[in-house]
Amino acid sequence: MTTKVVKTRRNGKANATVKKEVKAQLTQKAIELEIQNLNIEKIIPDPMQPRKTFNELLLKELSESIEKYGVLQPITVRKSKNEYIIVMGERRYRASKLAGKKTIPCIVKEYNSDAILEIQIIENLQRQDVEPTEEADAIAYLSEKYSASEIEKRLGRGDNFIRQRLKLAGLIEGFKNFVRNGEMTISLGVGVALFEPEEQQMMLETMGEEFSTHQINRMIKNQTYDLEKAPFDVKDSTLVAKAGACTMCPFNAANQGNLFGEGKMVCTKASCFESKKNKSFLNLIETSKKENVLLIPEIRKYWADDERNQLVISQLEKNGLKVYLLDDVELIEKPIQPTLETIKEEYRNYDYSEDELKDEFDEATKTYNEELEKYNSAKGNGFKNGIVFHPESYLHKEVFLKLIEKSEDESEVHSVPLSNRKMDDCTPDEQIIKINEREIRKKQIENNRQFEEVVTMIRETNYIETKKTLSVDEMVAFSISLYENNVDYFSQQKYFSGLLDDTSKMTKVEIIQNFKEKFKKEIFHKLIRYILTKQVHFGESNHTSNLTNMSFYNAILGYHKTKITDIEKEYIERRDIREERLKARIEILEKEIKELKA
Numbered sequence: 246m247t248t249k250v251v252k253t254r255r256n257g258k259a260n261a262t263v264k265k266e267v268k269a270q271l272t273q274k275a276i277e278l279e280i281q282n283l284n285i286e287k288i289i290p291d292p293m294q295p296r297k298t299f300n301e302l303l304l305k306e307l308s309e310s311i312e313k314y315g316v317l318q319p320i321t322v323r324k325s326k327n328e329y330i331i332v333m334g335e336r337r338y339r340a341s342k343l344a345g346k347k348t349i350p351c352i353v354k355e356y357n358s359d360a361i362l363e364i365q366i367i368e369n370l371q372r373q374d375v376e377p378t379e380e381a382d383a384i385a386y387l388s389e390k391y392s393a394s395e396i397e398k399r400l401g402r403g404d405n406f407i408r409q410r411l412k413l414a415g416l417i418e419g420f421k422n423f424v425r426n427g428e429m430t431i432s433l434g435v436g437v438a439l440f441e442p443e444e445q446q447m448m449l450e451t452m453g454e455e456f457s458t459h460q461i462n463r464m465i466k467n468q469t470y471d472l473e474k475a476p477f478d479v480k481d482s483t484l485v486a487k488a489g490a491c492t493m494c495p496f497n498a499a500n501q502g503n504l505f506g507e508g509k510m511v512c513t514k515a516s517c518f519e520s521k522k523n524k525s526f527l528n529l530i531e532t533s534k535k536e537n538v539l540l541i542p543e544i545r546k547y548w549a550d551d552e553r554n555q556l557v558i559s560q561l562e563k564n565g566l567k568v569y570l571l572d573d574v575e576l577i578e579k580p581i582q583p584t585l586e587t588i589k590e591e592y593r594n595y596d597y598s599e600d601e602l603k604d605e606f607d608e609a610t611k612t613y614n615e616e617l618e619k620y621n622s623a624k625g626n627g628f629k630n631g632i633v634f635h636p637e638s639y640l641h642k643e644v645f646l647k648l649i650e651k652s653e654d655e656s657e658v659h660s661v662p663l664s665n666r667k668m669d670d671c672t673p674d675e676q677i678i679k680i681n682e683r684e685i686r687k688k689q690i691e692n693n694r695q696f697e698e699v700v701t702m703i704r705e706t707n708y709i710e711t712k713k714t715l716s717v718d719e720m721v722a723f724s725i726s727l728y729e730n731n732v733d734y735f736s737q738q739k740y741f742s743g744l745l746d747d748t749s750k751m752t753k754v755e756i757i758q759n760f761k762e763k764f765k766k767e768i769f770h771k772l773i774r775y776i777l778t779k780q781v782h783f784g785e786s787n788h789t790s791n792l793t794n795m796s797f798y799n800a801i802l803g804y805h806k807t808k809i810t811d812i813e814k815e816y817i818e819r820r821d822i823r824e825e826r827l828k829a830r831i832e833i834l835e836k837e838i839k840e841l842k843a
Contacts, residue, residue: 282348308343319350378421385414428456436465467742472510476639477525539631557636577645580616583609727772
């Protein structure tokens with residue numbers, strides 16, 4: 246019968262039979278539930294109602310239906326002094342007012358205050374047109390009382406839906422507005438909600454006035470970790486005992502409602518991932534020592550002085566391992582057998598015929614067989630088992646390797662760096678290298694002198710006292726100076742990722758020009774705020790005894806006054822209690838002094 250009535254309303258074709266049946270139903274319900282036709286002016290919406298938005302078009306359609314057929318389902322209200330407050334049915338109430346109705350059928354019930362809100366939330370969430378952020382806030386409210394599985398049963402929604410909405414509730418208001426107006430998808434909103442509110446605020450400010458999906462996606466990517474590429478077994482619950490297995494962890498996106506796609510395992514807790522990664526590296530070192538297997542970092546001697554690489558090398562040395570780099574060994578890896586599908590993927594951007602692809606496949610297969618034969622005979626040719634690992638990700642693979650033997654002549658000649666050898670001791674090729682290196686050095690010295698002259702000249706002018714507003718070039722120069730000299734590597738990745746793009750193929754001039762083209766005042770502001778947080782002083786200095794700290798404290802009051810006030814309140818309360826005790830103690834002592842003098 247319900248289907249029939251709904252269909253009739255939608256099509257706008259009522260018939261006498263349906264009307265009679267509907268009236269009969271309402272009469273029966275009126276008897277059972279005591280339906281009252283109340284004056285619509287005496288009914289008011291609940292100001293605590295969690296639902297705030299209503300689709301105006303659908304509301305108008307409903308009002309037209311009510312004009313023709315009346316309210317087919319009574320609303321539920323509760324008595325409050327001289328008025329009735331809506332518990333369920335605000336949409337029907339609004340549509341009835343639009344239709345000009347003077348009365349509306351109601352069921353009057355008594356509720357306690359907690360039950361009212363819960364009923365309203367559940368009733369709203371069971372509808373199909375609820376705004377996602379309101380839906381998220383409502384489910385977050387229910388989660389304080391019920392488990393996720395219990396909420397699923399009450400709403401008839403799946404586990405993924407509930408988890409996604411719970412995560413979405415963590416969005417700050419600025420990003421919620423983007424979801425409400427349709428600029429930000431729910432899935433992207435869930436990704437942003439992984440961050441703490443302060444980080445979300447920084448993302449919002451960095452993005453500027455216009456919403457950028459690409460920029461937000463990049464920020465999320467830099468703060469999350471693909472567990473499918475983890476250097477450790479994600480099923481291992483003993484690697485870091487307190488954390489347990491990644492497959493069961495609540496910070497695994499796959500367990501938070503598949504935030505990054507069905508079954509996609511992404512770690513959303515950086516500190517835990519780094520702990521497991523470091524522990525897996527220590528385990529790798531122990532395996533190397535226990536099984537007497539060479540452990541080789543993927544580092545060339547040319548890059549050995551890099552700060553990150555030096556850290557890895559020192560860790561190996563600290564654990565008693567002799568360090569060999571890629572230049573010191575010959576490696577044989579197990580080859581991967583090609584397939585026609587992999588060949589097609591490799592050459593997908595080329596206009597190859599089927600015959601040409603078949604030729605490429607045959608060539609790849611031939612190469613594979615040769616490499617496989619070399620791999621299988623490696624031990625017989627003096628190679629030993631070894632492990633090669635990446636110095637940043639610690640991803641590793643088993644290989645066969647042997648140390649490269651250097652001739653005595655080679656070791657004698659090349660034990661002294663080229664730069665320290667006399668020209669007469671060098672080969673013709675080496676002499677050319679030395680000549681070119683000297684010319685490069687001369688140019689560098691000349692540039693140093695030229696720059697020094699320019700700086701000295703500028704310092705002697707009144708440049709510093711110039712009254713003009715800072716130019717874009719001046720702000721860019723200051724920003725690059727802040728970025729290069731004050732922001733450490735990991736903070737560059739965390740807060741300023743993508744600021745300079747891929748600079749590996751750019752000249753210095755091109756890098757600066759690229760920076761200038763992308764430069765926004767938001768970047769300048771972000772760099773300044775980063776420096777403000779880093780240049781405070783601790784220890785004997787605080788926000789009452791140091792100018793830098795005092796100015797910083799006053800500055801951030803404009804952004805986090807409530808939180809700072811809460812912190813201050815705690816300290817004030819402790820101080821007041823302590824001072825009361827001291828006051829009482831002093832009063833006792835003063836009394837004792839008076840008694841002694843009497």
